[in-house]
Amino acid sequence: MNPGNGGWVIGLSLLAALVLGVFHLPEWAPAWLGWLRPNWLLLVLFFWAIELPHRVGLIAVWILGLLVDVLYAEPLGLNGFVLASVTYVAWRFFERLRMYSVLQQALLVFVLALSAEFLRVFAIGLASERAWGWSVLTSPLVTMCLWPFLFLLLLRIRTGIRVE
Amino acid sequence: MIESSTRVLDPVRGFISSVVSPVYLLAESPYLLSGAIGDVVATQDQLLVRNQQLERQILELSQISQQYVALKSENDRLRGLLGSQGRLPYDVLIAELVGIIPDTNTFQIIIDKGSNAGVKPGLAVLDAQGLFGQVIEVGRFTSRVLLVNDPDHAVPVRVNRNGVRGIAGGTGEVDALVLENVSVTADIVEGDLLETSGLGGRFPPGYPVGTVVSVVVEATSAYAQVLLRPTAALDRSRHVLVVFGPNQQQDPAAQQEQTPPREQLSDQQQYQSQEPTP
Structure with a gap:
């Protein structure tokens, strides 16, 4: 088994995540959609x-960060961090x-995303007057709901292309 | 936290932002593409109508600019009588929005001009209607702009009608600014236009910032609450102007031959004249 197989898939998926992260909605979209941006x-x-x-x-992850x-x-x-x-x-x-079911994993994802969000708000709050709102809670919720779908999608890609 | 108090890490950020700027372009590509397709498949009728509109607009604007020349010379003469310095037109650079910072609590955008076009941190940014924000971080090909309505942003302003000074701070709402610490006796009424005062030297004077939508005086407070609506289309403008203000003016040699309006200088010339700052 070639251990270096399919590294580009990992890179590409991370790049796609970056692009989705900075993608902004068209002007006519309602503003509250911005609160639902998943991580x-x-x-x-x-x-x-x-x-x-x-x-x-x-x-590598740190540099990506x-x-x-x-x-x-x-x-x-x-x-x-x-x-x-x-x-x-x-x-x-x-x-x-x-070994966990996808739902249990999703719960863990929620906890991780929530702590990440709190850490962000705290660190940003130290340096600026930026207010923070309900997106601290809504964004991790959306992230959690997306996990099963993303998990299945990436699993299919992974087995299809044999990323090892 | 080193970052918020010093500027040691600015070059690092600048370098990284040069590396990651293509990501913004990728994220923006659907909009760029749809715009390009819209241009290609527009029908002849649409183009004709648009052309007529634009011609009419040019006519109106040229009429105004004729008046402007007369008013300008009159203004210069009066200023000469008063013995004060005439105002120079500022250099501008046209930039396009390529990204928006995806955080609902801050208002920052990315524009497609960076240090290679002479952009520097602190420059004022305008759109067609008024003051848009200021450059806060510069990469090689892109820069980050903090908008006037961000809670961290404030700009010195004056009332266009009578010169009362104030500071317009952002609120975090897209259609509201607040005039900070205004005394209840200040002569500011609904409908007043506020423009940049140029105090502090960061923003060039005379650009519209916002119009007063409400003045609330509470009996218990020493300050009036003055809300403004920003004149710039903060959530819609795609094309903005970076203004090289009074402190970032060109070198004296270039200033003497400043007969043509600076807007007509090509990017090339601007770039050259920006370089030899002593």
């Missing part, structure tokens, strides 16, 4: 970290997590 990157990264823990390195910080205009290092923590949790428990 795409967390979902995709969590999937690869429990499916292929040997392919996701903490340093730096890119995200600049993309989202957030304090440098914030997303690196968040994503690296998510990866670490997935690494630590990946055998157990694979």
Whole structure:
């Protein structure tokens, strides 16, 4: 089995998550839709970290986090920390997590996304007067609801292209 | 946290933003594509109608600009009598919006001009109707703009009618600014136009910021609550102007031959004249 197979799929899915993350709605869309923006990157990264823990390195994830910080205009290092923590949790428990049902995984995703969101609000609040609203809660909820779909989609891609 | 208090990491951010700017382009591509397709498949009738509209608009604007020339020379003469300095027209750079920061609690956009076009942090950004925001971070090909309605943004303004000064801060709402710490006796009424005062030197003076929509005086407060509606179309404009304000003016040699309006200088010329800042 070639251990380096399909690295581009991982890269491409992460890039897609980045693009979805900065995608903005057309002008005619109602503004409250912005509250429902899921944490795409967390979902995709969590999937690869429990499916292929040997392919996701903490340093690489940290660097990816730096890119995200600049993309989202957030304090440098914030997303690196968040994503690296998510990866670490997935690494630590990946055998157990694979045994969980998709719904149990979704619950864990919710907890992770919620803590990530709180950490973000806290770190941003230290530096600026940016207010925070219900999106702290709604965004992780949407992230949780998306997990089953994204999980099945990525699993199909993974088995189809044989990413190892 | 090092970041918020010092500017040590600015080059790092600038470098990373040069690396990630294609991501914005990818995310924006559906809109760019639909715009391009719209241009291609527009019917002849639509084009004709549009053309007529634009011609009419040019006619109106040129009429106004004729008046402007006369008024400008009169203004210069009067200023000369008063012994004060004449105002120079500022350099502008046309930029297009390529991204929006995806956070509901902040208002920042990404434009497609960066340090390679001479953009620097602190420059004012306008749209066709008024003040839009200011540049806060510059990458090689893109820069980040903080909009006037962001809660972290404030701009020194004056009432166009009588020169009363104030500071217009953002509220986090797309259609509202607030005039901070206005005394209840200040002469500000509904409908007043507020323009940048140029105090502080960051924003060039005389650009419209907002119109007063309500003045509420409470008996218990020493300050009046003045709400403004920003004149710029903060959630709709796709094309904006980066203004090289008074502190970022060109070198003196270039200023002496400033007969043509600066807007007509090509990007190339602007870029050259930006470089030799001592």
